[in-house]
Amino acid sequence: MLTEKFEQLRALFQEMEQALIAYSGGVDSTLVAKIAYDALGDRALAVTAVSPSLLPEELEDAKIQAATIGIGHKIVQTHEMENPNYTSNPVNRCYFCKSELHDTLKPLALQLGYPYVVDGVNADDLHDYRPGIQAAKERGARSPLAEVGVTKVEVRQLSQQLGLPWWDKPAQPCLSSRFPYGEEITVAKLQRVGRAEIFLRKLGWQNLRVRSEGDTARIELASEQIKEFVLTTDLQKIVSAFQDFGFIYVTLDLEGYRSGKLNQVLNREVLSVKL
Structure with missing residues (x-):
């Protein structure tokens, strides 16, 4: 079953032909970056958004992991801290965070010639309260792991099978x-x-x-x-x-x-x- 999902992910990226990955350095988006790079080579690009809500150590991990995979890696700044809808910390705070992220990534993708922006949302995320998913969908982002039905446990299993040394890295949300x-x-x-x-x-x-x-x-x-x-x-x-x-x-x-x-x-x- 897991092998079948892996092949579906590879096929999904091959159909895209080019993809920009919203890449935080977490285990989910890093798996997406790995599979995308293996399928597309230089036609895949990982982009990490930097803001005060990201630990500097997480950025360094993201750089190391991208270099290990071999995928091109670009860093951009996001400015959600300038939005009072975000800093007031309402229950849908993540909606405004992901809005800022994808309002930054989508124009960048179009500028660089990437027709798709993809993220690391997995199948389990769809069953939790994640208002940021809505913001990403509204801006046309795709979630390959969720589309194929890959759960968090399967993300770690696939990462381990692919030899990624950070397969058991603890989750680190913003x-x-x-x-x-x-x-x-x-x-x-x-x-x-x-x-x-x-x-x-x-x-x-x-x-x-x-x-x-x-x-x-x-x-x-x-x-x-x-x-x-x-x-x-x-x-x-x-x-x-x-x-x-x-x-x-x-x-x-x-x-x-x-x-x-x-x-x-x-x-x-x-x-x-x-x-």
Whole structure:
């Protein structure tokens, strides 16, 4: 079944003949970039959008991964932080982020002669609250993984089978996802969260989030790692570092890390919006 989906993806890109990939460096868009390059060679181009909501380390990873694949890689700037519809952090914040992204990528693709802009949306994403998907669709973007029905688990399986060393890379959505809806997003807040997560990763904790609410940082780790974290980590060192970053209070979420946790406050009416 997975082999069949892989062949469908290759055929899809061969039919496109040329494609520009919205490439964040995450495992999904990197798999798309790999398959596109293998099918199209120099007729595929990966483009990474840089803004304050992207960790600098993620940009470096994207560069390394693109170079490993061999695909051409271009970096552009996006300016969603200039849009109050985005910085006010409404429940459909991602719609305005992806609008900015694809309003940047589509003209670039046309200018460079690429008829298609494709992204890394997978089949599982279609079942979550992802208003950004609507913005991409409105601007004509295609989602090969979703079109073929490739799930997140299958993304990792395919990446591993293709020999991509980052097949098990933790998901890393934009830093704006660390804030509860309704709390204004600023560059300073994004940088504060980013520095905190980098600090913890350098200590060896990889699959994590630092959620920010006002002056409070809430650390989320995999539930099975919480005990080890409390027993083996210099907690005061972490508190001091986080306070240096600008937080006042530092807490640990006892439930543990769960993707999309901040969406649990949304009511069913919002979550049932058809994208």
